[in-house]
Amino acid sequence: MSFIGIIADKKNESDIASCLNYNFSKKNIKENVIIINNKNINNIKNIKFDSLLINKKVTGKTDVVKKLLSNSNNLIVNSDIDTGLDIIEKTDSNIITYGFNPKSTVTASSLENDDALICIQRNITNSNNNILEPQEIKVEKVNKSTNPYIIMSVEILTLLYDT
Secondary structure, eight states, X not given: OOEEEEEEOHHHHHHHHHHHHHHHHXXXXXXXXXXXOTTTGGGSTTOOOSEEEEESOOOSOHHHHHHHHHTOSEEEEETTSOOSOGGGXXXXXXXXXXXXXXXXXXXXXXXXXXXXEEEEOSXXXXXXXXXXXXXXXXXXXXXXTOOHHHHHHHHHHHHHHOO
């Protein structure tokens, strides 16, 4: 079982976690999800995360965050924000970007009422070393108020660990 870390602003932390738990339970994925914030970061700085999701600008404790980044296999980064971390450009980790930026690995091509179309623009290797080729995937929204960045990030993590 792997650890998945989530660095997000307070407003999105619980939405990401609940959507991820919903998707993981539907697909019987058993991974440990840890929300990383300024209160607990010093206690988890030595954990090796299989995947680390970054959905906010990182301020303070950047040295600890850089250590977490360097120890993670997959970095999933919102490409539409400035994360404040230069290590992302210098890492050996597998970087998967998401957002409305046309250079992102994953974008949302359509956001309808109950469903969204997520576009994988480059190959992604999942946890079983299977390659997910460029394609569009229809995704059920967990709730209609879920923002597109949460939809994209949760779908990336679901695809990475769905066997």
